[in-house]
Amino acid sequence: MKGQEWYQQETVVESYEDKRFSRGGGRLTDRLEKEAVLDALEPVEDKKILEIACGTGRFTVLLAELGADIVGLDISTPMLGEGRAKARRAGVADRIEFMRGDAARLPFPDDHFDAVFGVRFFHLAETPTEYLTEMARVSRGQVVFDTYNRFSGRSLYNWALPMGSRLYSRREVDGMLDAAGLTLAGEHHEFLVPFGLYRKLPGGVADAIRRAERAVGDTDPGDDLASISYWNATVE
Ligand SMILES: C[S@@+](CC[C@H](N)C(=O)[O-])C[C@H]1O[C@@H](n2cnc3c(N)ncnc32)[C@H](O)[C@@H]1O
Numbered sequence: 001m002k003g004q005e006w007y008q009q010e011t012v013v014e015s016y017e018d019k020r021f022s023r024g025g026g027r028l029t030d031r032l033e034k035e036a037v038l039d040a041l042e043p044v045e046d047k048k049i050l051e052i053a054c055g056t057g058r059f060t061v062l063l064a065e066l067g068a069d070i071v072g073l074d075i076s077t078p079m080l081g082e083g084r085a086k087a088r089r090a091g092v093a094d095r096i097e098f099m100r101g102d103a104a105r106l107p108f109p110d111d112h113f114d115a116v117f118g119v120r121f122f123h124l125a126e127t128p129t130e131y132l133t134e135m136a137r138v139s140r141g142q143v144v145f146d147t148y149n150r151f152s153g154r155s156l157y158n159w160a161l162p163m164g165s166r167l168y169s170r171r172e173v174d175g176m177l178d179a180a181g182l183t184l185a186g187e188h189h190e191f192l193v194p195f196g197l198y199r200k201l202p203g204g205v206a207d208a209i210r211r212a213e214r215a216v217g218d219t220d221p222g223d224d225l226a227s228i229s230y231w232n233a234t235v236e
Contacts, residue, residue: 003124004075007055013078017056019199025206026199029191033119034062036188040144040232041115044068050113052103052135053121057083057096064092071097071113073106103131111140111235123148123165128172132180136235143182143233147173152227154194173231182233189226192216 006012021030037059041049045067054060054072056079063070064087074080080098087093101107103118104127116139118131125131135143147168148154158165177184191198192213198206216225 007074007076007079010078013056013076013082016079016082017058020195021058021199024199024203025197025201025209027203028206028210029195029198030058032190034059036146036190036230037117037119037144038062038066039188040186040230041117041142047114048112050106050108050116050135050138052106052116052118052131053124054083054098055079055120057086057098059117059119060096060098061086061090061092064095065090068095070095071099073099073101073103075100075102104134106134106138108138110137112138113140115139115142115144117142117144119146122146122168125166128166128168129176129179132176132182136180136182136233139235141235142185143180143235144231146228146230148194149189149227149229152194152225153192153197154227157194157196168229173229177231177233180233181236183236184231185234186232188230188232189223189228190230191227192225194227 020026044063047068049063049068049070051060051070051072054074057072060070060072060083072083077100080100083098087096116135118135122128122145148165150167150169155167158167193209
């Protein structure tokens with residue numbers, strides 16, 4: 001998996017958040033992603049949650065702050081290092097267990113968590129159904145994940161991304177859910193303007209585009225053009 005190696009590099013890790021989420025349109029996408037995840041998972045207080053491919057702990061730390069009992073698992077030691085530092089700064093280090101591991105073989109028994117989720121991961125997965133099945137195995141309730149969509153603005157530059165990036169059709173997602181024994185309970189489609197372009201925009205321009213997106217995006221045709229979909233599924 002190319003994405004697995006990509007996020008082991010110190011230079012990639014050091015600039016991961018700064019490049020994507022620290023200013024203008026990037027900050028906006030960070031906030032919107034967090035809203036999408038919370039909408040799917042709430043209420044989180046005292047819920048036992050696993051985040052796969054947690055990276056620098058963007059969601060892990062937020063969920064710990066909101067009272068979740070959370071484990072963050074990632075295959076990259078340097079990404080986890082950033083996550084641990086962030087948890088210490090936020091004063092929630094004792095509420096999070098960061099763990100190095102491969103999401104293909106989760107080191108937990110069946111039905112161990114109330115909810116399992118992963119964000120910005122499935123575009124890196126070469127065998128997505130296997131990963132989703134493994135997430136479903138260790139959850140007794142909910143599985144939440146996002147996919148980058150095949151028929152969206154992302155397809156314009158997707159081919160150029162060095163870490164590799166898989167795009168999904170609705171049919172593929174339905175097939176994966178079926179194979180993993182999951183039932184779709186909710187879906188949310190976001191970002192007519194893909195992340196990669198959003199983060200290059202100054203805050204004011206990003207906010208204006210966001211307002212226009214909202215007007216189109218809350219319609220069925222808007223959903224069809226969204227670059228990211230969030231899937232909220234329950235274990236059968
Ligand atoms: C784009 S980053 C996303 C990080 C975080 N979820 C976020 O949204 O900021 C992808 C992450 O997936 C991790 N990853 C890739 N392959 C993995 C695997 N097989 N098992 C666990 N983590 C993996 C990488 O190390 C990296 O931290």
